[in-house]
Amino acid sequence: MSEASIIERLVAGADDAPAVSAPDRITLTHGGLRRLISETAAQLHALGLGRGDRVAIVLPNGPEMATAFVAVAAAASTAPLNPAYRADELDFYLSDIGANAILVAEDESGPAVAVAERLGIAVLRLVARGDAPAGSFEIEGKPVGPSVSPRLAENGDIALLLHTSGTTSRPKLVPLSHANLAASAAHIGATLGLTSGDRCLNIMPLFHIHGLIAAVLSSLAAGGSVFCTPGFNALRFFHWLGEARPSWYTAVPTMHQAILPRAARNAE
Numbered sequence: 001m002s003e004a005s006i007i008e009r010l011v012a013g014a015d016d017a018p019a020v021s022a023p024d025r026i027t028l029t030h031g032g033l034r035r036l037i038s039e040t041a042a043q044l045h046a047l048g049l050g051r052g053d054r055v056a057i058v059l060p061n062g063p064e065m066a067t068a069f070v071a072v073a074a075a076a077s078t079a080p081l082n083p084a085y086r087a088d089e090l091d092f093y094l095s096d097i098g099a100n101a102i103l104v105a106e107d108e109s110g111p112a113v114a115v116a117e118r119l120g121i122a123v124l125r126l127v128a129r130g131d132a133p134a135g136s137f138e139i140e141g142k143p144v145g146p147s148v149s150p151r152l153a154e155n156g157d158i159a160l161l162l163h164t165s166g167t168t169s170r171p172k173l174v175p176l177s178h179a180n181l182a183a184s185a186a187h188i189g190a191t192l193g194l195t196s197g198d199r200c201l202n203i204m205p206l207f208h209i210h211g212l213i214a215a216v217l218s219s220l221a222a223g224g225s226v227f228c229t230p231g232f233n234a235l236r237f238f239h240w241l242g243e244a245r246p247s248w249y250t251a252v253p254t255m256h257q258a259i260l261p262r263a264a265r266n267a268e
Contacts, residue, residue, distance in 0.1 A: 010037075010070060013223040017196055020135040022063040022228045023243060028133035030223070033067065040071035040139065041152055047124070048145030049076050049101060051157055055124075056099040057207075058083050058090075058112040061231040064128050065206045066216050067135030068103060069160075073178075074152050076100075079161040080207040087111040094119055096173055097161055101144055134228065155179045162209055184213050185221035192248065196223035201246035203232040203255065214250050234258040238266035 013019060013030030021027040028036070049055060053076040059065040060083055072078045079097045081090070090112055094102065101122040104112055108125075116123050124141035153159065159178045163171040188194075200219045204211030206228075219226040227244035229236070232251070237259050251259075 010217070010220045013196060013220070017223060018199070018225040019220060020063050020067055020133075020226060020228060021199075021244065022134040023230075023240065025063065025134035026132070027225070028063070028067070028135045030220075032133055032136070033070070033220070036067055036136065037071045037074045040068075040137075041075035042150065043139045044072065044075040045150045046143070046147050047101075047122075047139070047141060048143050048148055050148035051076065051151060051153060053077065053100040053144075054079055054097055054161065056081055056094055056097055056102045056116075056121075058085075058102060058104050058108070059126060059206075060105070061206050061211075061229065063135035063228040064126060064137050066202075066226065066228050068126060068137065069206065069212060069216070070220070072103065073159045076153075077158040077161055077175075080212065081112075082205070082207045083112070085111075087115050090115040091119070093163065093171075094121060096163070096171075101141070103139065106140075153178055155182075160209075160212070181213065181217060182221070185217040188214055188218035189222040192218070194218060194222035194224055198222060198224040198247045199244060200224070200226045201240060201244050201249040202226050202228050203237065203240075203249065203251055205231060210250070210252070232258075234262060238262065241266075 015031030017030045018027045019030045019033045055072050055076045056079045057068055058081045069078055099121050101124050102116040103124045103126055106125045106127045122144045124139050127138045129136040155178050158175045159181050160176040162174050200215050202215040204215055216226050229240055232255055
């Protein structure tokens with residue numbers, strides 16, 4: 001691996017330091033995250049997927065979405081997609097990405113699977129281990145091709161593929177390298193003064209760069225942790241605050257506006 005890759009940044013925390021947690025789940029440590037990254041890379045390599053291959057991730061918000069993004073990026077390029085997309089939207093995005101495989105939940109049977117199969121894209125299943133630390137999973141599926149060389153991502157490899165919003169024209173595909181992500185995570189961490197003692201409460205969607213980089217990667221790159229919720233819910237926000245005891249959270253203005261009116265009656 002190149003010295004500046006985001007993967008090395010993420011595995012820099014102490015073995016027993018918390019990395020990923022979630023409501024009513026055991027915490028995954030940085031040491032556990034390191035093992036998960038290695039195990040996932042080995043599974044993908046055995047299935048014929050490696051550097052340069054593109055894996056779309058269509059999963060609901062939560063710890064598995066966060067760890068899948070990090071772990072898959074160690075071996076291939078990731079493309080997180082909104083699980084609420086309709087079939088025609090999935091058809092466009094999967095085709096434009098040039099996905100070699102799509103990673104979905106174990107029991108997923110919606111349009112993502114149907115569209116992938118129609119396009120000839122391999123369907124991989126994420127099997128979450130509910131009794132294990134948050135974010136723990138295994139990947140099941142049929143081989144995409146012969147096993148590939150077990151080499152992990154390097155600095156110049158594409159880590160993340162995202163589309164622009166398409167507000168004024170057709171959405172454009174934006175590739176971001178590991179160097180890009182490492183720089184972004186480091187800059188956010190430096191700006192916020194993040195340390196290994198910080199914990200972020202994430203309520204942002206994890207198919208969007210805000211949640212992926214500003215919440216998850218900046219926290220992990222600083223050696224800290226992230227508490228992954230199922231997504232924004234103003235009625236659950238203060239309960240999650242009490243459970244997670246975060247040092248910070250990040251959100252967009254509409255979320256803050258929904259939270260503020262409830263603050264007074266949830267003061268401690």
